[in-house]
Amino acid sequence: MTQKLRIMLAEDHTILRDGLRALLMLDAGIEVVGEVDNGLSALRSIGSLRPDLVLMDLSMPKMDGLAAIREIKRRHPEVKILALTVHKTEEYIRAALNAGADGYVLKDASKAELMAAIRATSAGRLYLTPAVSETIVHRYLNGSAVQVQSRSEVLSVREREVLKLIAEGYRNKEIATFLCVSAKTVEKHRANLMRKLDLHNVSALTTFAIENGLVAR
Structure with missing residues (x-):
C-alpha cells in the first residue's frame, strides 16, 4: 500500500483551515495529521506530528x-514547506524562499493548482505560483533581484518574534513564557528593536509591525 502524504496545516483563520482540511481529505493519498493557528505552535508540533x-x-x-x-x-530540514499566502509581492516571495520555503502558492489558487503545488513540493521540486510575475521569478532564480533591505530585514528571527508579540499587546513576562526565555532577555530584545529601528515606544513599534505585515491590520 502506498504511504499517504502527511500534511500539517498552519493557518490562523478557522474557516480557511476547515476548507483546506475538507479539500485535502478528498484525496486518498493525503492524510491531514494536524492543524495549528500560529507559527509557534507549528514549530512545537513538528516533532510529535x-x-x-x-x-x-x-x-x-x-x-x-x-x-x-x-x-x-533549521531543526527539521527534511520537512517540506509550501507557503500559502495572500502576498504576491517580490519582497514576500524572496523572503519566503530565503527562509527555506520549498514552494509558494496564493490563497486564491484553484484546487488543481494547490494540488499541483503539493505534489511538486513533496517530490522535492520548487513550486512557484503562475500568478507570480515571470520577470520576478526570473530575476530571483538568476540572483539578479534588486537587493533592497527593508528595515525589518535587519532584525534577527528572535527580534521579529518579539516585535510581533509586542505589537499584539503581550507584556514582557507573557512574551518570555511564549518564547521560553527570561523576561530580562525579552527586555534586551526590546531595547535592540528600538535601537535598530530608531523607534522609541510601543505605539511606534506596533505601527511599524503592522506596516511591514508582521501583524494583521
Whole structure:
C-alpha cells in the first residue's frame, strides 16, 4: 500500500483551515495529521506530528510564517514547506524562499493548482505560483533581484518574534513564557528593536509591525 502524504496545516483563520482540511481529505493519498493557528505552535508540533509537508500561512500570531519556516528548516530540514499566502509581492516571495520555503502558492489558487503545488513540493521540486510575475521569478532564480533591505530585514528571527508579540499587546513576562526565555532577555530584545529601528515606544513599534505585515491590520 502506498504511504499517504502527511500534511500539517498552519493557518490562523478557522474557516480557511476547515476548507483546506475538507479539500485535502478528498484525496486518498493525503492524510491531514494536524492543524495549528500560529507559527509557534507549528514549530512545537513538528516533532510529535511528523508531517511530510506543512502548508504555511505567512501572517500568523505569536510567530509569523517566515520565522516559523526558518526554525522548522533549521531543526527539521527534511520537512517540506509550501507557503500559502495572500502576498504576491517580490519582497514576500524572496523572503519566503530565503527562509527555506520549498514552494509558494496564493490563497486564491484553484484546487488543481494547490494540488499541483503539493505534489511538486513533496517530490522535492520548487513550486512557484503562475500568478507570480515571470520577470520576478526570473530575476530571483538568476540572483539578479534588486537587493533592497527593508528595515525589518535587519532584525534577527528572535527580534521579529518579539516585535510581533509586542505589537499584539503581550507584556514582557507573557512574551518570555511564549518564547521560553527570561523576561530580562525579552527586555534586551526590546531595547535592540528600538535601537535598530530608531523607534522609541510601543505605539511606534506596533505601527511599524503592522506596516511591514508582521501583524494583521
